[in-house]
Amino acid sequence: MKRFSILDLAPVTEEQTMSQAMAASVALAQHAESLGFHRFWLAEHHNIAGIASAATSVLIGHIASATKTMRIGAGGIMLPNHAPMMVAEQFGTLAALYPDRIDLGLGRAPGSDMDTARALRRNMQGGDQFPEDVVELLNFLGDNPNDAKVRAFPGEGSHVPVWILGSSLFGAQLAAHLGLPYAFASHFAPAHLEQALHIYRTKFRPSQWLGAPYAMMAMGVVGADTDEEARFLHSTQLMSFANVIQGAPGKLRKPVSDVEAHVPAHILGHVRGAMSIAAVGSPSTVQRRVTDIVGQYAPDEVIVTSMIYDLPARLASLTIASEALSALVE
Template identity: 50%
Template structure:
């Protein structure tokens, strides 16, 4: 096994802008800025935010605005969407928004696109989302590409700013449908294995086997997103992870809650049936001290051969979350 895989792989962050129990969106945004600034020092590559709506525990609903806020507070980190839920918007609006972002922050903006609503069906309707919008996703991606291209300068409808800026477009997915689309368009592909692990290997194989080179990308490029909770010891990491596990269990049961304070895990922490269901959802979750974490992440990278690792870390205390990312950065940089 190549024991240097972690040091050779780009590591990035998916920030869900989680509002913890007893916290506020204002606190969340301040913490996100602080995190992004620290990640820049630790050598992380990009910082993505995800569009969600009607979720008391997630504050990234106005994703483009939050991307601008983070980009303005950093200097080298790539900042983008992981993703923009395109069926909620017209392609022109997104072309203009990201054209504006790319004009303000040249060569630092990524545009990741997903087909899900990022919310429940009632909120999706309130967003004026056509019930067939997801079916039109491939055509809408291509329309967005057109608006961002130099070739549209004679078009009747133009994205200004945006036109000709060559903003990198990513296809996001949690199933094989997105893999086929990313491959056919010759776009980089990011898979949401942090909450949908079952089709990761199949989707990556489909993408790589069907990839067609494009002006944007000549070779396949894959990101896998995973959950990582690191601490100085395995025991402390397991304690911190109780907040994350309760959060995801709420998603499974429909009892969505804000991120709770961690507790000492014991035999009564979680019902065995609930825990079994949870483990299926969070199979690609890495919890532990430096030694355990390095071993397991090296194995994951060797098995998947992904080009980049994206990490989501749901930890209640901001300082503990920073320390988790610091440990991972030190592992990558060979300092641990």
């Protein structure tokens, strides 16, 4: 493993305003930078009261202005929601403001329900335009002839690093075909992780953007002084994901000691399976689990995420994660 990073959704707790949630993300990013995290990525989601990162590029700029060296980016922008030229202009602007610090991860899903997707896009095109849209976006960010009819300013010539994100085999195949770095959402969809990494690595074609495959995997990490305390803190994320599965996403709930009493057994079993690529426990437990996961999948980079209700506890968990991951950097 070469690097470790962090994925944030700017989570909003039951007791927070949106402004307070964004301020907490700034504090998290600054703490992550002090700990040696390489990237801080924000994800696009819509119509969810518990997530404040819907206007992802705006929040990326805010986080970048509050940090100094860490790369800040999207993990990711849901490209079906946007015209490629507008994404190129937004991230070209960010790259001009924060040179060599901006990443652009692209997802294929709408990041919302279909009603919200219609509200975002106004019309629903048939078919999957994602591969074509990725290529169009790459062209806008690259070098173009002076007589090109449509050009992105800012954006053109910025060569903002573009990543393909995914939770299935499609993204792995596309990233390999285009010669782009690849990030797998194993923190909530681990089923195809091993197969996706194999496809990406074996089918990768070197490109002008990347000479060899570079694979990132996501992992949930909740660290605390004891295993019991970490499991208690982790209940917030279990309940949050359960609410999403049941079609009732909302703000983060306070942790509970008896999560089984708050989530139906069949839903909780599904949630635990979906979040199995995780390290939850004391520093020694987190170290063992992280070491096992990295040893099994051999990622080039790990990106960690967590939904912890209390900010001081979240910062402390991030410190534990950094200590465990730092020991594995080669």
